[in-house]
Amino acid sequence: xxxxxxxxxxxxxxxxxxxxxxxxxxxxxxxxxxxxxxxxxxxxxxxxxxxxxxxxxxxxxxxxxxxxxxxxxxxxxxxxxxxxxxxxxxxxxxxxxxxxxxxxxxxx
Numbered sequence: 475x476x477x478x479x480x481x482x483x484x485x486x487x488x489x490x491x492x493x494x495x496x497x498x499x500x501x502x503x504x505x506x507x508x509x510x511x512x513x514x515x516x517x518x519x520x521x522x523x524x525x526x527x528x529x530x531x532x533x534x535x536x537x538x539x540x541x542x543x544x545x546x547x548x549x550x551x552x553x554x555x556x557x558x559x560x561x562x563x564x565x566x567x568x569x570x571x572x573x574x575x576x577x578x579x580x581x582x
Contacts, residue, residue: 576582 573582
């Protein structure tokens, strides 16, 4: 009687393991499909970026004389702006010094 009970108990455990294995296999299959979809989407996006990059290179916009002129002009204006900021700070310091001198002398 104990032997039959042990066999029955082992068969039940085996069935439980089979069910767990099948559930795990189904979950694995589902995850693999998701990975495959993500891989395909990633590959499609990579190809799209490559296409857009190639398209941008083919425009030759950055090589045109107009673009180069604008770059040079922008750099020149930026240098001029920086010089004006520096001069403005120097002038502000000079004005502040003169005001302080006038205060010390009692004129203000």
